[in-house]
Amino acid sequence: MDRRCVVTGAAGFIGSRLVGMLLDEGWWVAGVDAFTDSYDPEEKLARAELLRSNPRYHHVTADVAETDLDAILEDAEVVYHLAGRPGVRDSFDIPLKYHHDNVLATTRLVHAARRAPAVRRLVYASSSSVYGNAALPFREEGPTTPLSPYGQTKLVAERVCLDANDAQLETTALRYFTVYGPGQRPDMGLRRFAEAALEGREISLFGDGTQSRDFTYVDDIVRATRLAAEADVAGLAVNVGGGTRISLNEVFELLAELTGGPVSIRREPFARGDARHTGADLTRAHERLSFQAHVDFADGYAAEVAWLGERSRVALRTGS
Numbered sequence: 001m002d003r004r005c006v007v008t009g010a011a012g013f014i015g016s017r018l019v020g021m022l023l024d025e026g027w028w029v030a031g032v033d034a035f036t037d038s039y040d041p042e043e044k045l046a047r048a049e050l051l052r053s054n055p056r057y058h059h060v061t062a063d064v065a066e067t068d069l070d071a072i073l074e075d076a077e078v079v080y081h082l083a084g085r086p087g088v089r090d091s092f093d094i095p096l097k098y099h100h101d102n103v104l105a106t107t108r109l110v111h112a113a114r115r116a117p118a119v120r121r122l123v124y125a126s127s128s129s130v131y132g133n134a135a136l137p138f139r140e141e142g143p144t145t146p147l148s149p150y151g152q153t154k155l156v157a158e159r160v161c162l163d164a165n166d167a168q169l170e171t172t173a174l175r176y177f178t179v180y181g182p183g184q185r186p187d188m189g190l191r192r193f194a195e196a197a198l199e200g201r202e203i204s205l206f207g208d209g210t211q212s213r214d215f216t217y218v219d220d221i222v223r224a225t226r227l228a229a230e231a232d233v234a235g236l237a238v239n240v241g242g243g244t245r246i247s248l249n250e251v252f253e254l255l256a257e258l259t260g261g262p263v264s265i266r267r268e269p270f271a272r273g274d275a276r277h278t279g280a281d282l283t284r285a286h287e288r289l290s291f292q293a294h295v296d297f298a299d300g301y302a303a304e305v306a307w308l309g310e311r312s313r314v315a316l317r318t319g320s
Contacts, residue, residue, distance in 0.1 A: 004028045004075050004118075005229075008064050008109065009082035010051065011035065011044035013183050014125070014176075017222045018080060019051055028056045030072055034063040036101065038085050039187050047183075065105035069112035078229045079113050081106065081161070082125040084154070087187060088273040091150035102153035103160070110164045110171070119169060122161060123228045126173040126237060128214070128278050130155040136245075137281040140175070140237045148273030158237060165235035172228045177241035177280050181218035181300055182307035190215070193251065194305045197259045198312055206271040209249035214241040214279045217295035224291045233288040241280025242293045242300075254298060258305045 005022060009015040010031025022029050031051060035041040051057045060072055064083050073079065085091075085101035106124065113119045129151035131138045146152045158173040165171040184191045196203045224240040256263050285291040 002028050003077055004030070005078040005080065006030045006032065006073055006076045007080045007082065008032045009084065009125075010059065011048040012082060013185050014179060014218060014221055014225075015080075015082040016047040016051060017183070017218055018082065018225055019057065021222055021226055023051075023054050023056055026056075028058075030058045030060060030076065032060045032062055032064060032067075032072060032083065034083070035061065036085065038087065038090075039185055043186070063105070064109055065100055069109060070115060073112055073116040073119055075118050076116065077118055077120055079109065079119055079122045080125075080225060080229070081109055081122060084125070084157070086150070086185065088129060088148045088150045089271055091148050091153070092272060095149040098149050098153045102150075102157050106157035107160050110160055114164060114169050121229050122164075122169060122171045123225060124158060124161040124171065124173045125225070126158040126175045127151065127154040128175050128177040128239070128241070128280065129275070130158065130175060131275070131278070133275050133277075136277055137279040138239065139281045140239060140284055147275060150273070162235055162237065170234035172233050172235075173237040174225060174228055175237055175239045175280075176221055177214040177216045177239065177278055179216050179218050179221050181304050183218065184304060189248075190251065190301065190304065191308065193255060193263075194259070194308050197255050197261075197263045198305070198309055202264045202266050203252070205248065205265050205267050206269065206274065207248070208267060209252065209265075210247055211270075211274070212245040212247040212277045212279070214243070214245050215297050215300070216240060216242040216293065217300035220293045220295055224285065224289055227289045227291055231289045236284070236288070238284050238288060239280040239282055240285055240291065241282060242295075242297060243280070243282055244297060245277065245279045246297050251301070254301060255305070258302055
């Protein structure tokens with residue numbers, strides 16, 4: 001029997017890798033992506049084109065908040081909701097866009113999933129930004145005090161999903177902790193740092209470098225997302241993190257080793273809305289998802305830097 005699912009944000013950094021895993025497992029996948037301007041859509045378009053080469057993939061270019069979702073969800077068993085507008089800093093300037101892309105889109109998708117006769121499970125990609133500056137490690141049952149409109153919209157959308165959990169539709173929210181690796185979004189710090197170092201440019205750092213993050217390799221995130229669709233977990237938020245906090249100063253030390261250093265850093269004031277530290281308590285992920293991160297930061301960042309280096313070399317050869 002053919003198994004069918006829907007992935008929103010299918011052309012994104014994480015979504016495209018999830019689609020690839022599902023296709024490898026034999027699923028028929030309907031991928032939805034609006035190719036928004038949250039960052040350069042050319043990378044998304046290229047990923048979508050590659051996915052379209054698989055006959056079991058069907059792409060729908062649409063805004064989840066506005067399109068006919070009933071037709072898309074027809075015959076789907078699982079919905080992976082990864083679409084949304086990312087980024088903390090921009091959310092202060094365009095909060096209505098964040099509400100549209102994160103809250104309204106999620107609300108419409110949840111309502112449509114409840115109407116769809118075949119859908120049994122919805123997995124939502126939430127964010128560690130819902131915690132703000134909570135005490136470490138961040139625990140799912142602990143306080144959620146977002147510092148930005150982005151974090152607020154992710155938390156509201158998460159609650160929309162979890163409140164819909166019942167015998168008809170099982171829902172799970174995964175709180176992703178800073179996802180990185182080859183293909184990372186161009187607006188993310190690790191990618192911007194590596195691109196600057198590879199090109200011999202100065203790195204702009206907001207803060208003193210003591211701030212730390214629980215970085216999570218993209219393949220680990222994708223594996224946890226896949227596990228959430230099958231595990232005995234519903235109506236709950238679950239942290240998904242790499243399990244180790246790394247300061248930005250430590251990131252720069254590793255980056256110097258990976259690029260032959262040294263790296264030049266220009267320090268600027270801390271950015272509005274950025275948490276000082278993040279760190280995931282992974283007890284629930286271990287117990288409910290049987291999840292354990294496999295890729296440590298040094299190996300994962302080396303893979304990302306190598307990918308960026310190869311992109312630069314290809315661009316030089318082709319003149320693009």
